Amino acid sequence: MTNAINISITKKAFIHLLKQKKEGKVGMRIYREWSGCCGSRYVASLVEAPREDEFVYSINGIKIYISKYLAEFMGEIEVDYDDELGGGLMVRASAPRCEGGAC
Numbered sequence: 001m002t003n004a005i006n007i008s009i010t011k012k013a014f015i016h017l018l019k020q021k022k023e024g025k026v027g028m029r030i031y032r033e034w035s036g037c038c039g040s041r042y043v044a045s046l047v048e049a050p051r052e053d054e055f056v057y058s059i060n061g062i063k064i065y066i067s068k069y070l071a072e073f074m075g076e077i078e079v080d081y082d083d084e085l086g087g088g089l090m091v092r093a094s095a096p097r098c099e100g101g102a103c
Contacts, residue, residue, distance in 0.1 A: 027063035
């Protein structure tokens with residue numbers, strides 16, 4: 001099992017995460033969720049602590065939690081923040097997003 005993931009955080013995302021850290025959210029969990037016909041996508045949520053089955057990465061004081069299982073498939077990850085249309089963290093991964101659709 002490997003946990004060699006190349007993680008980058010854009011400036012917008014980093015500023016957003018620093019603000020959240022000051023409000024008590026100490027880490028960001030990156031995980032996979034199903035998203036309709038295309039299969040799955042990678043998403044992020046702010047959390048207080050890692051789970052037992054997660055690797056913990058740290059970039060400039062920002063903690064990132066990724067399950068050990070998922071880490072094997074992730075490759076490169078970029079975390080960005082979109083402040084338009086309600087805003088939110090976005091995760092782009094070099095791993096395939098779609099695993100075959102059902103539509």
